[in-house]
Amino acid sequence: MDSISLIRPDDLHLHLRDGDAMRCVVEDTARQFARAIIMPNLKPPVTTVRQAEAYRERILSCLSESSDFQPLMTLYLTDNTAISEIKQIAENEHVHAIKYYPAGATTNSDHGVTDIEKVYPLFEYMADLSIPLLIHGEVTDPEIDIFDREKVFIEQTLLPLINRFENLRVVLEHITTSDAVAFVQNGPETLAATITAHHLIQNRNALFENGIRPHNYCLPVLKRESHRQALLDIVASGHPRFFLGSDSAPHAREAKESACGCAGVYSAHSAIELYASVFEELGVLDKFEAFASFNGADFYGLARNTGKITLEKVEWVIPESFAFADSEIVPFLAGEKCNWKLKTV
Ligand code: NCD
Ligand code: ZN
Numbered sequence: 001m002d003s004i005s006l007i008r009p010d011d012l013h014l015h016l017r018d019g020d021a022m023r024c025v026v027e028d029t030a031r032q033f034a035r036a037i038i039m040p041n042l043k044p045p046v047t048t049v050r051q052a053e054a055y056r057e058r059i060l061s062c063l064s065e066s067s068d069f070q071p072l073m074t075l076y077l078t079d080n081t082a083i084s085e086i087k088q089i090a091e092n093e094h095v096h097a098i099k100y101y102p103a104g105a106t107t108n109s110d111h112g113v114t115d116i117e118k119v120y121p122l123f124e125y126m127a128d129l130s131i132p133l134l135i136h137g138e139v140t141d142p143e144i145d146i147f148d149r150e151k152v153f154i155e156q157t158l159l160p161l162i163n164r165f166e167n168l169r170v171v172l173e174h175i176t177t178s179d180a181v182a183f184v185q186n187g188p189e190t191l192a193a194t195i196t197a198h199h200l201i202q203n204r205n206a207l208f209e210n211g212i213r214p215h216n217y218c219l220p221v222l223k224r225e226s227h228r229q230a231l232l233d234i235v236a237s238g239h240p241r242f243f244l245g246s247d248s249a250p251h252a253r254e255a256k257e258s259a260c261g262c263a264g265v266y267s268a269h270s271a272i273e274l275y276a277s278v279f280e281e282l283g284v285l286d287k288f289e290a291f292a293s294f295n296g297a298d299f300y301g302l303a304r305n306t307g308k309i310t311l312e313k314v315e316w317v318i319p320e321s322f323a324f325a326d327s328e329i330v331p332f333l334a335g336e337k338c339n340w341k342l343k344t345v
Helices: 019-032 049-062 083-091 116-129 146-164 178-185 197-201 204-208 225-237 268-282 285-300
Strands: 003-007 010-014 035-038 070-076 095-100 133-135 170-172 191-195 242-244 308-312 322-324 327-329
Touching (some): 003 285, 010 019, 010 268, 010 285, 035 049, 049 083, 049 095, 083 116, 095 116, 116 146, 146 170, 170 178, 178 225, 191 225, 197 225, 197 268, 225 268, 225 285, 242 285
Parallel strands (some): 010 035, 070 095, 133 170, 191 242
Antiparallel strands (some): 003 308, 322 327
16 A cells, blocks of 8 residues: 545644744644644643633644644643633533643643542533543652553552543543553443554663663653553554544753653654554554544544545655754654655645
8 A cells, every 4th residue: 555545633642832842843733633632731731721722822823824723722630620610611612621640740740630539529520511531640659660650540540530430531641551451441431542653663672772762751651562562452453442642742852861851752743654654564554544533533522524634655764853942852763764654735
C-alpha cells in the first residue's frame, strides 16, 4: 500500500503551552488533526471556564486564517475546584473535560489534587452532567518504584473510583503498562484510555541507549518491552475504548538537556505519521482509522469529523530541531527515518 486516506483524526491528549512557545507548535497539530483535547497544565493552570475560554481564544489567534482546527478545552482539577465550575462546563460548548493530576505527579502539577477523596463530591456532579474525568494515573508516593506507579495507581485509586462512580466517564491517559491495558479492557463501557505514539514505539531501553537520552523521557516513564507489547496488542485488536492521544509535550532543549531534565516528549510534528508506521508494522492499517478518528470522538460524544487526510508511503528524515520561542525543541526520533508522510493539500 503506498497511500492511505482516513477521516481527519483527533488528538485526544495534547500540550500546546502558551504564548510564543504555543505559536511555534500549534500548526504542527492543526495540519494533521481536526481537533485536540488541550491539557490545562499551564503556569498557572487553567482552573476555570473563563480561563479556558481565554486560553482557547489565544490558541485560535495563533492559527492561520485557513485553519479550521478546533481546540477542545479542559479544566485542571484542584482541591478548590468549585461545583459552580462543573455546572458551567455542562453549559459551555468549548470545555469538554476535567483533568485530574495527583499533586506533584508530573510537569506543572503542583496545583493538583492532594487527596482524591476531597474531590469526590465533584465527581457526583460530573457523572450526572456527563463530563469526562481525564486521569494522569500515577501515584506520587516516593516509596513506590517509578516503574510501578501506574499499576499501583490503578489498584489504590482507580479501582475504588470506578466502583464508586458507575456513571462517571473516565479516560486513563497515556497508558504504559499491561496492567492498564487489562484494567481498561475488562472495565466498564464508561472507561477508556489514550495511547501515545512514543509508548507504542519505544521501551525503557530507549532512555539509556549509549548514554542517557533526555528527549525520550516523559511521564509516565517508558516501560519494559512486555508492556509495550501489550499496548501494541490492544491497538491491533481494534478495541473501541482505546484511542489516539499523543501527549506531545514540548520543552525547550535546555530544559530537557539538564541535570534535572523535564518530562515530556515532543511528537506533534509527525504524530499521525508515527502512529501510521506502528499500525503498518503490526499489519493492521485497517484498524488505524478507528483508533485515530472514531474511537475518541465516540467516547467523548462528539460528531465524527468529515474531511479526510492522506498519508503517503514516503521515507523522510525527522528534523533535528525546531524553533521554540527563544530556544528550540528536539522532536521525538530527531534525525531518524519515518516512512509515512502527510500529503499537504
Ligand atoms: C507533560 C508536560 O510536559 O506537560 N509531560 C509528560 O511527560 N507527559 C505532562 C504530562 O502529561 O504528564
Ligand atoms: Zn500529558
